[in-house]
Amino acid sequence: MQIDDKIRQLAKSAYYQNLFSMSKKCANIQIFDNVSNFSGLQIYFLHWLTAYDMLYEELAKHEDDLLSEDVIKDNYRTDAYLAYRHKKHDYLWKQHRREEKLREIQDRHKNKKNFSEGKQSFCNVDFRRE
Amino acid sequence: MENQTSMEEVLEELEKDILNPELIKDNKSIFKTDGKSYQATMPNQKELTDATNIHNKEFIKLLQQDDTMVEKNLIKILKEKQGIDVKSMQEEIDKIEKEILFNHIDCAHKKDTEKKAIEDLRQKKEELKNKRLKIVLEKAGFLAPAIEVRAKDEYYKYLTSCCTKVFKAKEEGSSEGEWVLVWKNYDEYCKDNSKIAYVALGELTNLMMNI
Numbered sequence: 001m002q003i004d005d006k007i008r009q010l011a012k013s014a015y016y017q018n019l020f021s022m023s024k025k026c027a028n029i030q031i032f033d034n035v036s037n038f039s040g041l042q043i044y045f046l047h048w049l050t051a052y053d054m055l056y057e058e059l060a061k062h063e064d065d066l067l068s069e070d071v072i073k074d075n076y077r078t079d080a081y082l083a084y085r086h087k088k089h090d091y092l093w094k095q096h097r098r099e100e101k102l103r104e105i106q107d108r109h110k111n112k113k114n115f116s117e118g119k120q121s122f123c124n125v126d127f128r129r130e
Numbered sequence: 131m132e133n134q135t136s137m138e139e140v141l142e143e144l145e146k147d148i149l150n151p152e153l154i155k156d157n158k159s160i161f162k163t164d165g166k167s168y169q170a171t172m173p174n175q176k177e178l179t180d181a182t183n184i185h186n187k188e189f190i191k192l193l194q195q196d197d198t199m200v201e202k203n204l205i206k207i208l209k210e211k212q213g214i215d216v217k218s219m220q221e222e223i224d225k226i227e228k229e230i231l232f233n234h235i236d237c238a239h240k241k242d243t244e245k246k247a248i249e250d251l252r253q254k255k256e257e258l259k260n261k262r263l264k265i266v267l268e269k270a271g272f273l274a275p276a277i278e279v280r281a282k283d284e285y286y287k288y289l290t291s292c293c294t295k296v297f298k299a300k301e302e303g304s305s306e307g308e309w310v311l312v313w314k315n316y317d318e319y320c321k322d323n324s325k326i327a328y329v330a331l332g333e334l335t336n337l338m339m340n341i
Binding site for chain 1: 155157172231233234235237238251252255336339
C-alpha cells in the first residue's frame with residue numbers, strides 16, 4: 001500500500017472522523033500528540049480528514065446523486081467525484097458571476113434610460129452657476 | 131557521498147515503514163534498518179534556517195564554478211546541443227494531467243452499478259499516471275545537474291543529518307534507553323556511505339512532503 005492510500009485510509013476511518021467532528025465541538029480533543037510543527041504527512045492527513053468529513057456530510061444530506069458510499073470507499077472514484085465537484089462548483093460560481101454581470105449591465109442600461117429621460121443623474125456634481 | 135547502496139534496498143526499507151500505522155500520530159517517523167531503530171523528526175525553526183543557509187551557500191558556490199549551470203541555461207543547452215526539449219516534456223505532462231481530469235469527470239458520472247466502465251476508466255487512468263511518471267522522472271533526470279536542484283539536495287541532506295536519531299538501549303535487548311543523533315555533524319553524514327544515510331533521507335523527505 002502506498003503512503004497516500006495509507007493516509008487516506010486513516011482519514012476516512014470512523015475513528016478519526018469521529019475524533020475530528022468531536023474536536024470541532026470540544027477544544028480539549030487533540031488529533032495528534034504534537035500541537036505545533038506538524039509534519040508534511042500530518043498536514044496531508046488533515047487535508048483528507050477535512051475532505052472526507054465534507055463528503056460524509058454531503059452524503060448524509062443527499063446533496064448529489066453521484067455521491068455514494070461506494071464512491072467514498074474507493075480512492076479513485078473519490079478523486080473523480082472531487083474533480084467533478086470542483087468543476088461543478090466552478091461552473092456554478094462562473095454562472096453566478098455571469099448573472100451578476102448581466103444584472104449590472106441591465107441596471108446600467110436602466111439608469112442610462114432614466115437619465116436620458118431626465119429622471120436620474122449619474123453623478124453628484126452640481127453644474128449650476130453660483 | 132557515493133551511491134554504494136542499491137535503490138531496491140532503500141525502497142524496500144521505505145516500503146516497510148509505510149505500513150506503520152503510527153504514520154501521523156506525531157511529527158516523527160520511526161523506522162528500522164539492519165536491526166536498529168531510527169527516528170526521523172520534523173526539523174525545528176533553527177534547523178530549517180540553518181538548512182536554508184547551507185542551501186544558499188551551496189547555490190552561490192556552484193554559481194561561481196565554471197562547469198555548472200542554472201536550470202534555465204541547462205534547458206537551453208539541452209535543446210540546442212542534444213535536441214532534448216524539456217519544455218515540450220512539461221507540455222506533455224500538462225496534457226496528460228488534463229486527460230486525467232477528463233477521465234475523472236467521466237468516472238464521476240458513472241453509477242455504482244457500472245462496474246465494467248469504472249474498471250476500464252481506472253485502468254486508463256493508471257496508464258496515464260504511469261506515462262506521466264515516466265516523463266516526470268525523465269525530466270528530473272535531465273535537470274538533476276542544475277544548480278537549483280543540487281542546492282536543494284544539500285538542504286535535505288543537511289536536515290537529514292540533524293534530524294535522524296538512533297535508539298541506544300541501556301542494556302542489550304532492553305526497551306529502556308535514549309535517542310541519540312546518528313551523525314555528530316553534517317560532514318560526518320556526507321562521509322557516510324552506508325544504507326542508513328539514503329534510507330534516512332527518504333524517510334525525512336516523506337515526513338516533510340516538501341513542506
